[in-house]
Amino acid sequence: MLQTRVIQPADNAYQAPLLIKRLLLSGSRYEKTREIVYRDLVRYSYLTFNERVARLANVLTNAGVKPGDTVAVMDWDSHRYLECMFAVPMIGAVLHTINIRLSPEQILYTMNHADDRVVLVNSEFLPIYQGIKGALTTVEKTILLTDGADKTADLPNLVGEYEQLLAGASPQYDFPDFDENSVATTFYTTGTTGNPKGVYFTHRQLVLHTMGMASMMGAVHTPRLMANDDVYMPITPMFHVHAWGVPYVATMLGIKQVYPGRYDPELLVGLWKKEKVTFSHCVPTILQMVMNAKAAQDVEFNGWKIIIGGSSLNRSLYEAAKARGIHLTAAYGMSETCPMISCAHMNDELLAGSEDERTTYKIKAGVPVPLVEAAIIDADGNFLPADGESQGELVLRAPWLTQGYFREPQKSEELWEGGWLHTGDVATLDNMGFIDIRDRIKDVIKTGGEWISSLELEDLVSRHPGVREVAVVGIPDPQWGERPFALLVAREGHTLDAKSLKEHLKPFVEQGLLSKWAIPSQIALVTEIPKTSVGKLDKKRIRLDIAQWQEAGSAFLSTL
């Protein structure tokens, strides 16, 4: 280590550790009367929000929650979830946001693995919870959440019902200071193999992520993406990377927040209208569903700014959203990265260029946000040039990346091999700082000596007017190693077959945008494409399905 002049913190000079409580202090100071809204059920001010967080902290402390303990939540996206995102870490405990879309067995695994002590469970999840409670090894107490009239349930060591408990608790709590490197949150990410893996973030990391996002959304992006005068509604679940960390940003800025419970498109459109939502974030699939909702048929979504992440944003969705008045911005991140890594930025060079070129850049993964460093490496770990051409694994450094997977030392080692976080994504970097994700390393299709990006192929296929959804995977081929296979959902009222797809792709081959070898060998028309619990294409499942169909000689497979 260099011999710089390092300050030894003086005993009396208060160092103001980076703690989540400072984010709540900020928002509640800026705006006392702004609202937190939960569907059409709950509505209160930041002043009340502040008090309710203190009440919840008292409830948890009275229930025996100690600093370092893990408190788990199973709830729809709600004001209660938001309160937990503050109260639990602010007393020094760890918030475990349970992924309610996992199987009961996986939920059980994560709860035992995370050492959950106290669980807050929504009555609607009791059927799942009752089924696993006997096998829970660390849970001591339960708190019931409900939107209905049920104020009790048959649960061991039930402390009580959330609202009744809050009503009986003091609205004052002297939130302590502690080490900013204390774990604040944890949740589980599902890979293609093995058990879900627990990632975790400290107070310091969440505060820095919040500042980085606020700087990027407010001061870099034009027009600004989110600011004090916006109305925020998340459309990615709070169990998944704390709804991308945006509730922390929104709270720091004192923004009105609208929590929709579950992601029913009709409900979301209704809330958008009623609450005058101006900012959201979601994966492409759900945006498509929202735009197709019945309630959205005659709606111009003017002024709605949406960050798209989770999967790549294709040009046709970007254009379709724009035609409906929605300003989309692509961003990139993953569970392990808190998640924000990069976001589209229109720099002076792009602003001077054509609209078409700008669109090309608006749908890329974007430019790293302040404090993030990105690089690409080859299979041997050598750094590759940022020339927009060289493809390699995207690796990252930033002050808000998970330090590993909880109790998985070997997987943690692999994640951080060489001192960079390995994303598992193949990308290019260009001289304007843009990251362009080409594929997941394991989804790249290796045919002959060539690598084909399944994402690029999906983008070109999706431009066929008859394609509503598409997934491309590589399937084993004795001659070529792998060959591309396209799973397609047809758009109503359009015809879609192997011949018309081939005709559609030919011009791209002629323009040099697509190699001849990349034209899929086979397609299948289906009514739905399998998705993971967070709405991404489930390529592992797709490969299994295709293998079964091939074995069975299914009639709906066509050869191009």
Add this chain to the structure above:
Amino acid sequence: MLQTRVIQPADNAYQAPLLIKRLLLSGSRYEKTREIVYRDLVRYSYLTFNERVARLANVLTNAGVKPGDTVAVMDWDSHRYLECMFAVPMIGAVLHTINIRLSPEQILYTMNHADDRVVLVNSEFLPIYQGIKGALTTVEKTILLTDGADKTADLPNLVGEYEQLLAGASPQYDFPDFDENSVATTFYTTGTTGNPKGVYFTHRQLVLHTMGMASMMGAVHTPRLMANDDVYMPITPMFHVHAWGVPYVATMLGIKQVYPGRYDPELLVGLWKKEKVTFSHCVPTILQMVMNAKAAQDVEFNGWKIIIGGSSLNRSLYEAAKARGIHLTAAYGMSETCPMISCAHMNDELLAGSEDERTTYKIKAGVPVPLVEAAIIDADGNFLPADGESQGELVLRAPWLTQGYFREPQKSEELWEGGWLHTGDVATLDNMGFIDIRDRIKDVIKTGGEWISSLELEDLVSRHPGVREVAVVGIPDPQWGERPFALLVAREGHTLDAKSLKEHLKPFVEQGLLSKWAIPSQIALVTEIPKTSVGKLDKKRIRLDIAQWQEAGSAFLSTL
């Protein structure tokens, strides 16, 4: 300390310390072609900026600068100064920004006290430097800065001229990682007694201050104060709290930056026009001078956003600026606080109120920015309520406050008494989070049993149409302890005397805005009011002057 679950940083998981190099990386990534401008002399892109910082780092390293060494700069506000703000801390050294408005004796004191090893000195300051160089105890080498043709000077151990040295150095430098608590910058603040005191800030503090300012300016304030699409020109000197830290923010965001050298109003107006400046910051006095400049006579400063700090912003200046198209925002901070602490914010309650009420709040010290905590205490250290009425000393906590005064343990203890940084300012806090500075503790006028705020009195006096400038101080009085004394500069073409001032103040007494005892006992009409080196009213000097005039029985003193 609470037993939270503290993460022991894993060896391989890279922690991305908060270092200044990450701010430069961010801006240079966002905008390659944006410009850094120095008067009409220099203009280059961020790409070149990045390379020049690397060249300077090589020059300094070759000159023997080691991590932990202090490198001092005596320059006008320039692109060179900006380069030093990055290159010096980025090699692990400490940047000492010399206050060129101090007396040669004080400059000498600060240079020896700070252990300056290498000095970069502008040829225009050679007369001062030559006078003190013989008494410098730690300086080993000198680098010459010049805007002219002079490429050498009679200096001991002159390394060379800046531009020639940069031209000969490599544009590559592998900037190392080190502890984020390493000191990055230092400068001296002058009090009313004793030697200048050295405050210092670490990489961590400057990075967090930058993120806090970017969040506030971009995501809290509407319309946003500074963002990627602005053009920035500082009008507070770079030697003084790094031009309020804004060059770091501007660089992180990739903003065009215009450095004016010295603060000549005519020059500033010229640059404003030519470079299309949209954001600046300054003290009230200099704004007044800019608006009064000859070059500004027929200029509508439309779209110019200016943060006003250093002294309180009064209503008449706010209104005058508004009439000229300038959007002023008051902010508060001091050398010890990096400096940004608070900034005006129009919350929903104020937006629903009257324009007049909003103006009242726009000229207050503002609401603390994210991560800052503010409180007021009485003389015994008891916390006072945030009721908008109770007055006490403003004390602060934030992650970017100086940990003390360099080599002044006793003054550092006093600064941090009770674990809060003591500002020396008397303030109120209200339930909307607004800080209202009433006075410096030592400038409060104690008459009879009553405390009169000299700032409030100055504000009311300044509304007299004949008053161009005013300073009010307490002077000893055998009967009342102290009595207010007003020093006035008359506005051209207006009459101003004791009688008309008394008539002007009477209605405020009738409205209950001013106590009868607060009407100044005496006034003096002068052509200029003494200012400190950073442009604030020099009340220490004013008190001395008045004492001398009283002793001499000066004819221009009038009694009200």
